[in-house]
Amino acid sequence: MAVGIIPFVSSDEALLKKAVAGDREALDELFKRYRLLAYRVAHRLLGNEADALDAVQEAFVKALVHLPSFQGRSSFKTWMLRVVSNAALDFGRQRGRREAISMDSLGSKYREECEPLLEPNPSRELDRLELRHTLQEALAQLPVAQRQTFVLHAEAELSYREVAETLGISIGTVMSRLFYARQRLRVLLDPWMKQE
Numbered sequence: 001m002a003v004g005i006i007p008f009v010s011s012d013e014a015l016l017k018k019a020v021a022g023d024r025e026a027l028d029e030l031f032k033r034y035r036l037l038a039y040r041v042a043h044r045l046l047g048n049e050a051d052a053l054d055a056v057q058e059a060f061v062k063a064l065v066h067l068p069s070f071q072g073r074s075s076f077k078t079w080m081l082r083v084v085s086n087a088a089l090d091f092g093r094q095r096g097r098r099e100a101i102s103m104d105s106l107g108s109k110y111r112e113e114c115e116p117l118l119e120p121n122p123s124r125e126l127d128r129l130e131l132r133h134t135l136q137e138a139l140a141q142l143p144v145a146q147r148q149t150f151v152l153h154a155e156a157e158l159s160y161r162e163v164a165e166t167l168g169i170s171i172g173t174v175m176s177r178l179f180y181a182r183q184r185l186r187v188l189l190d191p192w193m194k195q196e
Contacts, residue, residue, distance in 0.1 A: 012076040020068050027067075031060055034080050037156055041081060042088040044151040047136050051091060059087035074165040081156055082166040085148050131192070138188035142181055149177040150185075 010018075010029070018026035038059065043052035063083050070079060139147055152163045153174070163174045 013072070016067075016070065016072075016076055020070075027064070030076065030080075031063075034077060035060075037077075038080065038084040041084055041151055041156050044136075044139060044155045045085060045088040045147060046092050047140055051095065052088070055088040055091040056084060058091065059084040062087060075162070078158065078162045078166040081152060081158065082168075085152060085166070089144060089148065134189065134192045138185050141188060142184055146177045146181040146184070149174055150181040153178060 010026070012030065012033070015026040015030050019030055035056065038056045039052055042055040042059070043049065046052050046055060059080075063080055066083075070076070074082075139150070142150065149163055149167065152158050152166055153160070158166060160171050160174045160178075164171045167174070
């Protein structure tokens, strides 16, 4: 019986060193690791697929340009998500968008990657689409700082410390922003919850 070979998975730091030295494959691997997460963060901040894809592309270009100056004070993941969230917010400001577009426009390929259904159930899928739409509208009503903090914690699954590092703020500020964001979201989502 042949023993399976387990492929070696390089750490972000090792890939980063190789990428800075000009290794294109290492750079590709770094971006592959975080592209879906970057898209999800940008999509939650902007509210539609096209803008999120543009913001992620812009963020990856900025990251590529500034990669040699990355000093490692935080993890590559938190640095990359800071670049992505800032690019998304800049993109949103440039476009002058105030209201988010429904997540219903999210392509089926990304929908499956983000939230796979355990069982096909059309009624359940409609409920999910309605919830996504309602949540996106509620997120769009949060102040920018609260929305950015909430998305990085809830969508990107960053710890309080990682969110603080990503945004360059204190953990106390992260906790405060999350507290007020959750309070506001409860109020905004309460009518939807009472329908159930």
